Amino acid sequence: MxxxxxxxxxxxxxxxxxxxxxxxxxxxxxxxxxxGEWYFWDETFLLNDACLIPRADTEHLVEHGLKRLKRGSYFADLCCGSGCIGLTLLKHTENTRCLFADISEKALEMTKINARRIGVYDRCEFECTDINNSAFFAKKEFDMILSNPPYIPTDVIETLVTVKHEPRIALDGGEDGMDFYRLLINEYLPLVKKGGSMLLEIGYDQKEAIEELCQCSVYRDYGGNARVAVIEK
Structure with missing residues (x-):
């Protein structure tokens, strides 16, 4: 220690x-x-073992979101965990609203608690759902969708000591780590309004793979690794 x-x-x-x-x-x-808590951006977020631990790399997703979110925007934070991404954006933008979605009810409860603590609860919607079931979202339209989805290849997870205590459901991106990106781009990108955008955190080695799926701009983190893919509509 x-x-x-x-x-x-x-x-x-x-x-x-x-x-x-x-x-x-x-x-x-x-x-x-x-x-039971961790610091992210400029706020301490409460969390439990159903939530991925917030990381500094994910702050780049917030950074690019803040550059694009306009006053009054309606956006979604999919696979939200503790809610650190969407709640930070709500805190630093005016009259925006966010739909938070996660498959884990236990994780989503932490998002609700954090929303109350930060003072943005009245601008939030919450949905406990598997995003593989996109029917719930079918009639919705968003100015922006953000997600830090599971993106580690299944057979790699067991080799990573740094994540062995974190929820596998928040890490496992399928055989090639790209399952959720294919889902988000095919099923959820059509829900983004013209002029809007989809922002995705990606793994350091997934730049070429995400560029094969869609036309996007990939931005690097402070360590020089590919970290955020931005798809403009």
Whole structure:
């Protein structure tokens, strides 16, 4: 355990609870799950083990979303987890509304809690659904759709120590890691209004694969890796 991790734990626990928390971290459980929250953009988001831990790389999705969202826009955060993407955009834009969707009711509950904490709950809609069932969305139109979908190839997940405690359902992108991109582009891109956009977080090695699926612009993160695909309508 690092000194920084220990300081985090001391901020949240004391006595026997601190010792229990230390043991959890030392066993390999992510600090974010132990303390039940993590920092993203300019806000601390509560989370549970049904949510993917927010990462700095995903802030690039927010950055490009803020550049494109206009006052009064209606947008969707699909596979929302803790809600950190859509809620950050709501916080920093005027009169916008967001539909949050996730297959996990447990994850979606954290989105609702975070929405109340940030003060944007009245601008949110929530739907617990598998996005493979796109019928619910059929009559909707969005100015923007954002998603950080599962994108790790199935046989790669077991080799990644960094994600072994995180929900597999939020990670597994199928045999080639591209299943959800095909779904989003084929079924959900038509729901984006003309002049709108779809923004997708992608894996560092998926630039060519996403460009084969659609005409898009791919932007890199601060580490120089491909990270965000933007599809303009």
């Amino acid at each position: 690092t000194n920084r991790e220990l300081e985090f734990l001391k901020e949240h626990f004391s006595g026997d609870e601190l010792e229990t928390a230390k043991a959890r971290v030392e066993s390999g459980e992510p600090l974010a799950y132990v303390i």
